[in-house]
Amino acid sequence: MNYSHFICVFTVILASSAVSILAQQPYFGTGTNACNSQETSNSAFGYFCNGPNRTCQSYLTFRSQPPFSSVSSISSLLGANPLELSQLNSVSQNATFDANQMVLVPVTCSCSGQFYQSNTSYVIRKDDTYLNIAINTLQGLSTCHAISAENNEQANNLILGSRINVPLRCACPTKNQTDDGTKYLLTYLIASGESVSLISDKFGAGTNPTLAANGLSLDDPTIFPNTTLLVPLLNPPLSSQVVGNSPPPPPSTTSTPPGVPLPDNSSKKTWKYIVAGVVGGLVAVSLLGVVIFFLFFRKRQKKADPQFVSESFEAVEKPLNKKVEDESEEFLESLSSIAQSVKVYKFEEVKAATENFSPTCLIKGSVYRGKINGDFAAIKKISGDVSKEINLLSKINHFNLISLSGICFHDGHWYLVYEYAANGALSDWICHHDGDQRSLNWTQRVQISLDVATGLNYLHSYTSPPHVHKDLNGSNILLDGDLRAKIANFGLARSADGQEGEFALTRHIIGTQGYMAPEYLENGLVSPKLDVYAFGVLLLEILTGKEVSALYEGSNTHLAEVLIPVLHDEEAKENLGNFIDPSLQGKYPAELSIAMVRLIDNCIRKDPSRRPSTDEIAQSLSRIMTATHSWEMSFSTSGSPHRLP
DSSP states (O other): OHHHHHHHHHHHHHHHHHHOOOOSSOOOGGGGGOTTOOOOSSGGGOOBOOSSOSEEEEEEEEEOBTTBOBHHHHHHHHTOOHHHHHHHTTSOTTOBOOTTOEEEEEEEEEEETTEEEEEEEEEOOTTOOHHHIIIIISTTSSOHHHHHHHOOSOTTOOOTTOEEEEEEOOOOOOHHHHHTTOOEEEEEEOOTTOOHHHHHHHTTOOHHHHHHHTTOOSSOOOOOTTSEEEEEESSOOOGGGTTTOOOOOOOOTTSOOSOOOOOTTHHHHHHHHHHHHHHHHHHHHHHHHHHHIIIIIHHHHHSOOOEEEEETTEEEEEOOOSOOOOOOHHHHHHHHHHSTTSEEOOHHHHHHHTTTTOGGGEEETTEEEEEETTEEEEEEEEOSOOHHHHHHHTTOOOTTBOOEEEEEEETTEEEEEEEOOTTOBTHHHHSOOTTOOOOOOHHHHHHHHHHHHHHHHHHHHTSSSOEEOSOOSGGGEEEOTTOOEEEOOOTTOEEOOSGGGOEEOOSOOOSOTTTSOHHHHHHOEEOHHHHHHHHHHHHHHHHHOOOHHHHTTTOSSOGGGGGHHHHTSTTTGGGHHHHSOGGGTTOSOHHHHHHHHHHHHHHTOSSGGGSOOHHHHHHHHHHHHHHHHHHHHHHHHHSSOOOOO
């Protein structure tokens, strides 16, 4: 009798949760494009951070339209990994989509303030406005409100060729949704004539959960074109769900508003998906726990941790003299299930990509340039435990962080396949050697600095848990074909989830000489402020064109002493000529140079609590970048430096 009573109570509770799923986000319709509205209580600025996770895997849809009709162009526009995008859509990395074809885009969604967003950037073209970018270019994946809030440029005075930050609309599931089996939220671009039930059926989602996820109801399910609808998914979307799905024809003038009523059998379908999701989620979590235990925890009990030493100003890993596990399909498949976004390559594929590790393919150290599926990649050979780096890189997706696209394990060695940065390490551009003709102008240096700060801010604020890079230096900043910076080498990175983000190290002090903060060298304390100090040193190198070892000459107590002639002497501005990289040949704005020096001074303060956060640094550099564009226009017009207006 008691058992029957328990079943009845449980059934009532489960039924109640199924029909009262907490609304993930309010659907605001065309109001998101009312650019002159000052209303901030809706989702015009993005979807609200109301889930238990501050970051998650998310998906967008995008309809292929020239010039954004290929894997590379769509990935660049939306800040996605081209390899992941091609795999998700079952096409090659050099594929071009048919006009108006729906494309699935994998992104990492993170909280920024009170809103979720996926970050990308965009170069202003002729006649662009925030509304035009949001609706025509991005098809509704962002809004004029969100873009305006993210940038300092005036909406009516966008500078042609300048790059702005663009937050894309995405969201993470709420606790109620995850409890009901939802693992992902898809940001779907609505076309004319589409309805909630039609979109839900396309991805195998229940109409009721989709309505609830967007704060809609059966009484008013109306949705509008060029706006977004969140679709709760139990599994990642499939290319088969969107291939051949072109937008339906526009409704006739006599048609009813888009959004049709729910069919009678929808509640049954909802129950099926909820039960399937709960059961599937429990099974998946259990299996994942078993895999993680056997792969990592059990292995760590048998092995000593790898040791690191510092050699010639570069942190390198000392190979372990222990027998590693034999290569097996089962082992690699298990690892791939943890890092789902990383492809597992066979050793024969890696050999073929590097021409059997030919010296002509060697970039530096143990890093080779390879060609996989027609695209260049950087392939790094490593010995030892790389599980932490793989686990971290498989979860992050940001334009300014180097992406890991594949792995291979053979004969005791790991081969990590990264995106290829055509212009190599930043240190090769800013620290000149005999015969080296490469140089960066002022604008490029500011943009690179902003790129690094933005990438660090993502690592510190938007990964879960937050991570500290621990080895930021010029050799670990790579430049792509457009001289945009990407942070690389996460071998020393570790989570900063201790008390107040700081914890004492119990192992050797490791890192790159000259970049390590005083509190780390003296007391072994690690926090995000460790990266801030290293960033200050890097910024100093970018500005002066001198290696940190040369900068320390004559400054035995603290690096900040080299800034005194520029910041505190009476003839500070006159001293800039002896401070700034001579290759700039006076083609730099004095006021902004002083602002950069002040930023450096703040970053390398001995007291870590007095250093700015990476978010504050990124905001400062964004303002300097905007002012640089104004100076650049003035400079190009007159041919000589001008004071900023």
